Amino acid sequence: xxxxxxxxxxxxxxxxxxxxxxxxxxxxxxxxxxxxxxxxxxxxxxxxxxxxxxxxxxxxxxxxxxxxxxxxxxxxxxxxxxxxxxxxxxxxxxxxxxxxxxxxxxxxxxxxxxxxxxxxxxxxxxxxxxxxxxxxxxxxxxxxxxxxxxxxxxxxxxxxxxxxxxxxxxxxxxxxxxxxxxxxxxxxxxxxxxxxxxxxxxxxxxxxxxxxxxxxxxxxxxxxxxxxxxxxxxxxxxxxxxxxxxxxxxxxxxxxxxxxxxxxxxxxxxxxxxxxxxxxxx
Amino acid sequence: xxxxxxxxxxxxxxxxxxxxxxxxxxxxxxxxxxxxxxxxxxxxxxxxxxxxxxxxxxxxxxxxxxxxxxxxxxxxxxxxxxxxxxxxxxxxxxxxxxxxxxxxxxxxxxxxxxxxxxxxxxxxxxxxxxxxxxxxxxxxxxxxxxxxxxxxxxxxxxxxxxxxxxxxxxxxxxxxxxxxxxxxxxxxxxxxxxxxxxxxxxxxxxxxxxxxxxxxxxxxxxxxxxxxxxxxxxxxxxxxxxxxxxxxxxxxxxxxxxxxxxxxxxxxxxxxxxxxxxxxxxxxxxxxxxxxxxxxxxxxxxxxxxx
Numbered sequence: 001x002x003x004x005x006x007x008x009x010x011x012x013x014x015x016x017x018x019x020x021x022x023x024x025x026x027x028x029x030x031x032x033x034x035x036x037x038x039x040x041x042x043x044x045x046x047x048x049x050x051x052x053x054x055x056x057x058x059x060x061x062x063x064x065x066x067x068x069x070x071x072x073x074x075x076x077x078x079x080x081x082x083x084x085x086x087x088x089x090x091x092x093x094x095x096x097x098x099x100x101x102x103x104x105x106x107x108x109x110x111x112x113x114x115x116x117x118x119x120x121x122x123x124x125x126x127x128x129x130x131x132x133x134x135x136x137x138x139x140x141x142x143x144x145x146x147x148x149x150x151x152x153x154x155x156x157x158x159x160x161x162x163x164x165x166x167x168x169x170x171x172x173x174x175x176x177x178x179x180x181x182x183x184x185x186x187x188x189x190x191x192x193x194x195x196x197x198x199x200x201x202x203x204x205x206x207x208x209x210x211x212x213x214x215x216x217x218x219x220x221x222x223x224x225x226x227x228x229x230x231x232x233x234x235x236x237x238x239x240x241x242x243x244x245x246x247x248x249x250x251x252x253x254x255x256x257x258x259x260x261x262x263x264x265x266x267x268x269x270x271x272x273x274x275x276x277x278x279x280x281x282x
Numbered sequence: 283x284x285x286x287x288x289x290x291x292x293x294x295x296x297x298x299x300x301x302x303x304x305x306x307x308x309x310x311x312x313x314x315x316x317x318x319x320x321x322x323x324x325x326x327x328x329x330x331x332x333x334x335x336x337x338x339x340x341x342x343x344x345x346x347x348x349x350x351x352x353x354x355x356x357x358x359x360x361x362x363x364x365x366x367x368x369x370x371x372x373x374x375x376x377x378x379x380x381x382x383x384x385x386x387x388x389x390x391x392x393x394x395x396x397x398x399x400x401x402x403x404x405x406x407x408x409x410x411x412x413x414x415x416x417x418x419x420x421x422x423x424x425x426x427x428x429x430x431x432x433x434x435x436x437x438x439x440x441x442x443x444x445x446x447x448x449x450x451x452x453x454x455x456x457x458x459x460x461x462x463x464x465x466x467x468x469x470x471x472x473x474x475x476x477x478x479x480x481x482x483x484x485x486x487x488x489x490x491x492x493x494x495x496x497x498x499x500x501x502x503x504x505x506x507x508x509x510x511x512x513x514x515x516x517x518x519x520x521x522x523x524x525x526x527x528x529x530x531x532x533x534x535x536x537x538x539x540x541x542x543x544x545x546x547x548x549x550x551x552x553x554x555x556x557x558x559x560x561x562x563x564x565x566x567x568x569x570x571x572x573x574x575x576x577x578x579x580x581x582x583x584x585x586x587x588x589x
Contacts, residue, residue: 035467036438136545137330166329167494167531168542174533175541193467196495200533223535238439238473 001026001061001154003047003077003187008056010042010211017042017211020056024204026154027185029177031202031219033195033233039211040191044159047189048079071105078148082160084140087147088132094143095128101150109150117146120183121176138169145176155187156180163193170194174201195234199223204274207233210249213268217275227277228254248280256281294320294358296456296486301353303336303345308550310336310349312510315575315582320455323478323487325501327494327528329546332507334490338458341488342377343370357455373403375456376449380464382441385448386433392441393419393429396448403452418447422477439470446477456486463496475500495532509557510549511572516581521588524558556586564588 008020017039024030034040045051046058049065058065060076068076081087088097098117102109118125121142132140141161148156158177162170174197180186192198198205199219206216207230215227222230229250236253245252246262254261260280271277296318303311311333318324326334339345341355355362362370379385386395393415400411419429422443433441442462449457459478463471475496478487491497497504498518506514506525514522520529527542544561547553553560555570562569564587573586 035469138545166492166546168329168527169545171531171533171539172541175539178539195468196533200535233468236469236472237476238469 001076001187003065003155004057004059004062005046006057006059008046008053008058010046010051010053012042015039015042015211017046017053020211020213022206022213022216024155024187024189026187027181028204029181029188029190029202031198031205032189032191032208033193033198033205033230034208035233036193038208040208041159042211043208044079044157044189044191047155047157048077049073050079074101074153075105075151076153077155077157078151078153079157079159080141080144080148080161082164084137084144085132087144088140090132092131093128094130094132094135097132097143098128098146098150101147105151113150117150120149120180121146122172136169137165138172141165141169141173142176145173145180149180149184149186152184153186155189157189157191159191160193161190162197170197177201212249212265213276213278214250215275215277215279216268217272221272221275225272225275225282227279227282228256248278294486295356296320296358297354297356298341299354299356301337301340301351301355303333303340303349303351305349308552310510310549311340314353314507314512316505316512316515318486318488319502320486321483322502323482323489323500324503324505325497326488326490326505326507327492327497327525328507328513329492329528331509331546331548333510333549334507335460337507338377338460338488338490341456342375342458343367344377372399372449372452372454374454375458376452376454377458377460378442378445378449378462380461382438382445382465383433385445386441388433391430391432392436392444396444396451399448400451414451415447418451419444421481422447422450423473438465439467439473442466442470442474443477446474446481450481454485456488457481458488458490460490461492462489463491463493471496494528498529509547509552511557512575512582512584513558514581514583516583519579519581521578521581522583522585523562523564523588527561556584562587 002023002025004023006021008017010017032040046053098114099109123142127135127139162173177188181188190198190201202219205219205222207214209229214229215222243252247265248261251257251261266278266280268276268278271282298314298316301311301314302309328334340351345351396415397411400406400414424443424447428436428440463474478500489500503517505512506522508524513524520526530540542561547557556573559565559569566587568586573584575582575584
C-alpha cells in the first residue's frame with residue numbers, strides 16, 4: 001500500500017503550497033521539517049483530508065483519496081497532534097474514549113482488544129477510570145495514539161506529537177512510534193521542529209520552505225549533503241533577511257545566493273541516489 | 283551595599299536559601315537552595331510539575347497571591363526577601379515568558395509599549411525613553427521597519443526579541459527567562475539564546491528550559507528540580523540519576539533509545555521520601571527518607587546512593 005501526493009497546490013490569503021509531490025509506502029517513516037509557517041501542518045491537514053487541495057491529486061494505492069468515504073478513509077489514515085488534550089473529550093472517561101472509534105464504526109470492542117491497546121502503549125489499566133484532566137501530557141498523547149490505532153490504520157500522520165511534552169516523555173513517545181512502525185508496519189508521517197528527532201526516526205525526509213519542497217530523499221543522504229536551507233535549520237541562527245525576496249524561497253537569507261536564485265526558481269534535481277534538491281548552486 | 287568578599291575578589295551572588303512556596307494544601311517548592319553568579323547563566327531544568335516556573339515567578343516578584351513563600355533571598359549579600367515591591371518588579375528583576383503575545387498589549391504598537399514601560403518606571407523625558415527603546419531594539423536585532431507594528435503583525439520569534447528588549451530596557455540586574463524559546467523553531471531558538479549570551483555579562487540570568495540540548499549549550503551552571511526539590515546543582519558534570527535521565531533524552535543516530543519509566547509527579551501527589559525514588563535505577567531502602575543536599579566536589583546533590 002502507498003500514499004501519494006501529486007502536484008498538490010493550496011492557496012490561502014498570504015500563503016501557498018506549490019506543486020507538492022511525494023510518495024510514501026506502508027511501513028515507512030517519512031519526516032517533514034521546515035521553519036514555522038512553512039506549511040507543515042497544512043500538508044498534515046491535507047493528508048488527513050481536514051482541508052482539501054485546490055488542485056493536484058492525492059492517491060491511496062493509486063485510488064483518488066478524496067473520493068474515499070470518510071469512514072473508510074479513517075481506517076487507512078489517522079492523525080495525532082501536538083496537543084492531545086484538545087483531541088479528547090474532557091468529560092468522558094478513558095474507557096469510553098478508547099471505545100469511541102470502534103463504536104463510530106459500528107463495532108463493539110471486546111475488553112481484550114482494549115487491553116491489547118493499553119499494553120502496546122504501556123498504559124496502566126487504572127487510566128481507564130480517569131478523565132483526561134487527571135492524566136499527564138504523555139499519558140494523553142498515548143491515549144490519542146491508542147484511539148488513532150484502534151482501527152488499525154496503515155498510515156499515522158503525527159503532527160508535532162512530542163513538542164508539548166517533557167524531554168523524557170518525548171523519548172517514550174519516539175520509542176513507541178518506532179515500535180509501532182516495526183511491529184505493526186504502520187507508515188508514519190512525522191512532523192517536528194526537532195531535526196534531531198526527525199533524522200533519528202525517519203528513513204526519508206522532506207524539507208519544506210514557504211510551501212515548496214526544497215529537498216527530499218534518504219535521511220542519511222540529506223545529512224551528508226544538505227541543502228543550504230536544511231543546513232540553516234540544523235545549525236543556523238535567525239538573522240534578518242540579507243536581501244529582498246527572490247524566486248528561490250531561501251534567497252533572502254541564503255549565504256550562497258547568486259543572481260540566478262533571485263531571478264528563477266530552481267527545479268528539484270537529483271543530487272544523489274535517493275536525494276532530490278532544489279538549488280541552482282548544488 | 284554589602285557584598286561578599288572572597289580572596290580579595292568581590293563575588294556578586296544571588297542566593298536563595300530554604301525557600302518554600304506553598305498553596306493552602308500542598309508545597310510546590312520545598313527547601314530550595316542555590317546560588318547564581320553575575321555574568322553566568324544559571325539554567326533550571328526539570329520536567330513539568332518540578333516547580334521551575336514557580337521559582338521563576340517568585341524571583342520575578344509575580345507569584346500568585348494564593349501562594350505563600352518563606353525563606354531567604356540574598357542579592358550581593360543583602361537580604362531582599364520578599365521580592366514584591368514595584369522597585370523589584372521590572373527594575374530589579376525582569377521576566378521573559380514562553381508566549382511573547384501575552385507580554386504585550388495587543389492594542390499598542392511595540393515601540394510604544396517598550397517606551398511606556400520606561401516612562402512608568404523612570405523619570406525620563408519622552409525623547410530619552412525613545413532613544414533607549416531604539417537602542418535596545420537594535421541590540422536584540424529587531425528590524426527597524428517592524429518597530430511601529432502591532433504585536434499581531436509580528437512572528438513569534440520577532441515578538442520574543444521585542445519582549446527581551448522591553449525587559450532589558452529597564453536594566454534589571456536579574457533576568458528570568460521562562461522557556462523563552464519553546465514556541466520557536468530551531469534557527470529562532472538559536473538567535474534568542476545568542477542574545478542571552480550577549481547580555482549575560484552584567485546580569486544574573488536565570489534561564490528555564492525543557493530543551494536539554496539548549497540547556498547544555500547556553501548554561502554555565504545548572505539547577506535540576508524534581509517534585510519541587512533541588513536534585514542537583516552543578517556545572518556540566520551531572521551525577522544525579524535524574525539529571526542523567528534528562529541528559530540522556532538527547533537522541534543520537536545509531537544509538538538505541540533508552541526510554542524512562544513513569545512520569546514526574548504532580549506536587550499535590552508526591553510520594554513520601556525521595557520524589558524520584560519510583561523511577562530511579564539506584565533506589566534503595568534509604569530512599570524512603572528524603573536525602574539531604576550534600577556536596578560532591580563542585581556538585582551539590584540530593585541522593586543517598588550516588589557514591
